[in-house]
Amino acid sequence: MAFLLLVGSAEVGPAQEGWSADEGLIDPRGTWTCVLYGNPALGDERVVLSFAPDRSTLVAKRGETAARSWMPLSQWRVEEENLSFSDSRSGREFQASLRRSTLGGEWRTLNLRGGWWCSAATEEVDLSIFAADTEESSSSLVPLVTAVMATPAYPRQAIREAIEGRVVICFEVDRNGEVHNPEFIELSNEIFRAASLDALMGSRYQPWFKRGDEVLRPACRSFVYRLDYAF
Amino acid sequence: MRRNFLLGFASYLVASTVWAQQADNRTIIGSGNEFLSAGSYAIRVGQYDEGIRLTHLGLTRYQPSDSDRAAALSNLCAAHGAKGEPDIAIPFCDESLNINARNWRAYSNRAYAYFLKGMLSKATFDLDSAAAINSDGKQVTQLRGMINEVGLRPRVIMEDHL
Numbered sequence: 001m002a003f004l005l006l007v008g009s010a011e012v013g014p015a016q017e018g019w020s021a022d023e024g025l026i027d028p029r030g031t032w033t034c035v036l037y038g039n040p041a042l043g044d045e046r047v048v049l050s051f052a053p054d055r056s057t058l059v060a061k062r063g064e065t066a067a068r069s070w071m072p073l074s075q076w077r078v079e080e081e082n083l084s085f086s087d088s089r090s091g092r093e094f095q096a097s098l099r100r101s102t103l104g105g106e107w108r109t110l111n112l113r114g115g116w117w118c119s120a121a122t123e124e125v126d127l128s129i130f131a132a133d134t135e136e137s138s139s140s141l142v143p144l145v146t147a148v149m150a151t152p153a154y155p156r157q158a159i160r161e162a163i164e165g166r167v168v169i170c171f172e173v174d175r176n177g178e179v180h181n182p183e184f185i186e187l188s189n190e191i192f193r194a195a196s197l198d199a200l201m202g203s204r205y206q207p208w209f210k211r212g213d214e215v216l217r218p219a220c221r222s223f224v225y226r227l228d229y230a231f
Numbered sequence: 232m233r234r235n236f237l238l239g240f241a242s243y244l245v246a247s248t249v250w251a252q253q254a255d256n257r258t259i260i261g262s263g264n265e266f267l268s269a270g271s272y273a274i275r276v277g278q279y280d281e282g283i284r285l286t287h288l289g290l291t292r293y294q295p296s297d298s299d300r301a302a303a304l305s306n307l308c309a310a311h312g313a314k315g316e317p318d319i320a321i322p323f324c325d326e327s328l329n330i331n332a333r334n335w336r337a338y339s340n341r342a343y344a345y346f347l348k349g350m351l352s353k354a355t356f357d358l359d360s361a362a363a364i365n366s367d368g369k370q371v372t373q374l375r376g377m378i379n380e381v382g383l384r385p386r387v388i389m390e391d392h393l
Contacts, residue, residue: 160375
């Protein structure tokens with residue numbers, strides 16, 4: 001418990017190795033609530049990631065009860081504005097550009113590829129995660145529920161040129177269920193950018209006013225554009 | 232707006248025919264090419280009926296060469312297509328291609344006629360033939376876009392990762 005509390009209250013500070021975040025780069029040190037997506041066996045995973053100043057990386061599953069425990073990952077490292085770490089248990093290599101509005105990027109294995117997106121965890125979230133299994137703590141992790149999912153209009157020029165594609169946008173949802181800070185993680189063709197963004201910003205989630213919850217919650221949405229022959 | 236589109240499209244279809252790029256008249260007097268040239272021009276500017284009449288005159292009263300005849304038949308195909316008469320257009324394109332199977336414009340004109348009839352598979356097949364001969368043809372790209380707009384059903388699959 002003491003170890004968990006120690007990790008839960010980790011503060012951002014100068015790394016022992018002397019790494020410091022340049023201006024405009026995200027400082028990964030601290031605790032983040034994240035969503036991992038793209039694994040066909042596991043679906044969407046909600047986790048908490050902790051990047052300590054001593055370069056150690058820990059992961060814990062969100063939504064668990066008192067049985068939750070931190071699992072160690074590889075040390076995190078930053079090379080040319082890119083954060084990387086790995087999970088030897090799943091074989092996943094994680095990467096993220098620190099130039100984004102928040103922490104997130106992609107993960108790869110030999111055969112699979114997916115993404116991850118995070119929001120900075122507040123102190124309240126940290127404490128609730130490590131608290132004893134109480135009804136209050138488990139109910140504080142209210143799942144995000146889509147209230148309005150706007151459908152993008154397939155760009156006319158894309159139909160004319162028979163262009164198909166895939167777009168993944170990650171973003172954050174505030175307590176009112178509104179979408180903020182969208183960022184394109186995957187964009188197979190520029191022609192789909194505007195339609196996808198318009199649809200996302202026209203979407204809404206159900207509000208989630210709960211004591212102790214974080215201000216912003218991470219989420220991602222994928223759009224797959226397909227054309228079928230009608231003749 | 233549809234008329235303007237058809238006018239522009241027809242002008243594409245007959246653009247750069249043998250007679251539009253004016254040949255040396257001293258070598259073609261008596262072969263009917265002046266009628267074929269005039270017919271080509273008339274079709275290009277949207278005077279389809281006049282263009283059809285002049286082209287027929289050039290074909291029936293004179294003895295054009297095989298290449299001129301193939302081009303003229305292709306122009307008739309284009310004109311009737313532009314008038315919305317695909318059933319009349321298609322046989323002219325067929326005859327043109329029987330003379331010159333490398334006439335990409337005839338394939339393109341026949342593709343448009345098939346498109347008007349809603350025969351999108353045949354239209355696509357002819358368009359692919361035209362593109363195989365001349366991949367840079369602007370009207371090929373334009374017609375393919377028209378076919379795709381009608382013949383492709385778009386769908387978007389969305390999934391939230393929360």
